[in-house]
Amino acid sequence: MTKKNATIYDISKKLNVSVATVSRALNDNPRISQATKDLVVKTAKEMNYKQNNLAKALKSGETKNVGIIVPYINTNFFSSVIRGIEEELSNHGYHVIICQSHEDVFTEKKHLNTLLNAQVDGIFMSVSRTTIDTEHIQHILNTTNTPIIFFDRKKDIPGISTVTIDDYKAGYMATEHLIDEGYKNICHLAGDLNLEIYQNRLNGYKQALIDHQFQVKEENIISTGSSIDAGIEAIKTLWDRKSIPDAIFSASDFAALGACQELKKRKIKIPQEVAVIGFSNEPFTQFMELPMSSMDQTPVIMGNMAGKVFIDHVKDNSSGVSIEKKVVLAPKIIIRKSSKRK
The missing domain is CATH 1.10.260.40 (lambda repressor-like DNA-binding domains)
Known part of the structure; x- marks a missing residue:
């Protein structure tokens, strides 16, 4: 029986x-x-x-579930942010539901509807690169009391709290490091400029050049994907030109890895002839044959802070107060052999 x-x-x-x-x-x-x-x-x-959790949720108005939407989870950055959110919220009895948009705004919309139908208590989002129109997000703000917290990739929407790093400062720091090491012709693999984070990294790169009396050369700025193949193709494009760079600042570790692979194939010495610094401090960067410099986004801390912001929302909403927080974390530069000439 x-x-x-x-x-x-x-x-x-x-x-x-x-x-x-x-x-x-x-x-x-x-x-x-x-x-x-x-x-x-x-x-x-x-x-x-x-x-009976459903009955309990109906009575309390809380499911103790939250949704997290990321472009993909197969990178250390996004999986570490998720870990940080989960660590923070588990202390308050919350469980997480993880969704991947696969960089598709229509999938992002479907996941938002699914999470709302599941009556989650909050939604954490890093928007897809195809999220240009934000009407679907604005609709949630206008029709529900479900708090939304953006992390890393965000849109400037009144009423939504955000947790990011200072991407402008990170771009500035990476470029200034290359200048301090004696490099003169610094190229930038800029990522997808539809996304604000890549625009800010690009602007930091430009300002560092200007502040150190270097010319900003548009031919040294290549908008790329964030993949290994994108980095390989970027090097092929650059080496077809007359002015060959002596340093590369990539807005993505994966594109930077592709750049290193192509430079090695061409028998170009790193960092003696060309320096490389990436972005995100993915674990593989320290285990490469020549360890690669990178900008660390402190993803676990970012997740922790996003969780804290959500808890603040819950506390303040229970007293009838509406809040909107903008948390900006400081980036860290991790210097390894790939960019250290001196």
């Missing part, structure tokens, strides 16, 4: 106490003595009692 799940009525009957007492004990009500709570919990386990 299969063992049926018990109800609070079964527990009440066995212990000869009221249903209300069982319910309060299971929900850790301070009006119930610890001895009674322990007895009720012990009996519930013995009788295979399973709490």
Whole structure:
């Protein structure tokens, strides 16, 4: 015979106490003595009692679930942000539902609808590169009380809190490091400039050149994808030109890896002839044959902060206050052999 799940009525009957007492004990009500709570919990386990989470959610107005939408999870950066969010929220009893947009705005929309139908208590988002029109996000703000928190990739929408790093400063720091190492003709693999983070990294690169009396050469700026193949193709493009760079700042570690592979294939010495610095500090950068410099985005801390911002939303909304926070984390430069000439 299969063992049926018990109800609070079964527990009440066995212990000869009221249903209300069982319910309060299971929900850790301070009006119930610890001895009674322990007895009720012990009996519930013995009788295979399973709490009805849906009923509990309907009563409390909370599901204790949150959604996270990322472009993809097969990079250390996004998986580490998710880890940071989960670490922070698990302390408050929340569970996470993870969705991938695969850089497609229509998939992003479907995931948002699915999460809303699941009545999640909040949504964390890093928007896809094809998210130009944000009407689907604005609609959620206008029609629900579900808080949305952007992290890393964001859109400037009033009412939505954001947690990012200072991408402008990171671009400036990476470029200034190459200048300090004595490089003169610095190229930038700029990523997808539809996204604000890549625009900010590009602007930081430009300003560092200007501040150090270098000319900003548009032919040294290549908008690329964030893949190894994109980095390979970028080097092929650059080496077809008259002015060959002596340093490369890539807005993506993967594009930087592709650049290193193509430079090695062409027997160009790194960093003696060409320096390379990437962005994100993916784990592979330190284990390459020639360890690669990179800008660290502190993703776990970013996830922790996003979780804290959400908890602040919950606390403030319970008192009828609407908040909007803009958290900007400081980037860190990780200098390794690929960019250290001196």
